[in-house]
Amino acid sequence: MGDIFKALADPTRRHILDELTDRDGQTLFELCGRLAMKHGHASTRQAISQHLELLESAGLVRTRREGRYTFHHIDPEPLRNLTARWTAPQREEQ
Amino acid sequence: MGDIFKALADPTRRHILDELTDRDGQTLFELCGRLAMKHGHASTRQAISQHLELLESAGLVRTRREGRYTFHHIDPEPLRNLTARWTAPQREEQ
DNA sequence: TTGACATGCAAGTAACTACTTGCCTATCGT
DNA sequence: ACGATAGGCAAGTAGTTACTTGCATGTCAA
Numbered sequence: 001m002g003d004i005f006k007a008l009a010d011p012t013r014r015h016i017l018d019e020l021t022d023r024d025g026q027t028l029f030e031l032c033g034r035l036a037m038k039h040g041h042a043s044t045r046q047a048i049s050q051h052l053e054l055l056e057s058a059g060l061v062r063t064r065r066e067g068r069y070t071f072h073h074i075d076p077e078p079l080r081n082l083t084a085r086w087t088a089p090q091r092e093e094q
Numbered sequence: 095m096g097d098i099f100k101a102l103a104d105p106t107r108r109h110i111l112d113e114l115t116d117r118d119g120q121t122l123f124e125l126c127g128r129l130a131m132k133h134g135h136a137s138t139r140q141a142i143s144q145h146l147e148l149l150e151s152a153g154l155v156r157t158r159r160e161g162r163y164t165f166h167h168i169d170p171e172p173l174r175n176l177t178a179r180w181t182a183p184q185r186e187e188q
Numbered sequence: 189t190t191g192a193c194a195t196g197c198a199a200g201t202a203a204c205t206a207c208t209t210g211c212c213t214a215t216c217g218t
Numbered sequence: 219a220c221g222a223t224a225g226g227c228a229a230g231t232a233g234t235t236a237c238t239t240g241c242a243t244g245t246c247a248a
């Protein structure tokens with residue numbers, strides 16, 4: 001639950017989600033390249049890989065291995081109604 | 095923008111928002127007491143105060159001074175459509 | 189099968205964050 | 219005015235986090 005907010009707290013991870021929203025199912029290298037181009041990220045491959053691990057453990061990204069490629073898919077489902085407990089008239093603590 | 099996600103990344107700050115949603119306009123001491131009771135928080139007054147500062151700088155809490163009391167009000171407006179860029183069909187990078 | 193490509197694993201480092209501690213200011217009731 | 223209440227300021231500390239570096243594993247094409 002709180003893992004989702006922690007995952008979203010980092011700008012690089014938000015850029016990764018942006019990238020996957022723009023083009024789902026990218027590999028690690030693909031993401032590195034596009035992040036460097038679009039957002040000026042100079043992060044190494046390992047840095048992005050660790051961010052992807054964290055996003056996966058938060059349930060926001062799912063991984064599909066195929067041969068030597070690993071495709072990353074965004075799962076926006078946990079993001080729905082994430083802040084409803086504070087915006088909605090009815091509160092739902094957890 | 096990212097300040098909002100950072101603010102929400104901490105469980106104590108989420109509990110503070112829960113408390114203010116339940117009962118808006120609490121003072122610092124009031125919040126400390128109710129957090130200790132409901133959520134088992136043993137945090138000191140200063141800890142809660144610093145969390146409130148961060149929530150205020152993120153635009154989620156507004157402060158109203160009245161005599162020696164400082165009332166804290168939740169502003170859920172920044173939380174609306176916070177994750178829309180990933181859940182909606184149309185993306186909006188920032 | 190050999191080399192190149194795509195990725196994973198793990199330890200170390202620098203920066204950040206939550207929290208504490210100690211002291212100070214301001215307001216109110218008596 | 220005095221004590222009590224409500225809160226603020228600032229430095230220090232322990233734990234966390236993002237990132238790097240170096241090496242290892244697995245897959246594919248020629």
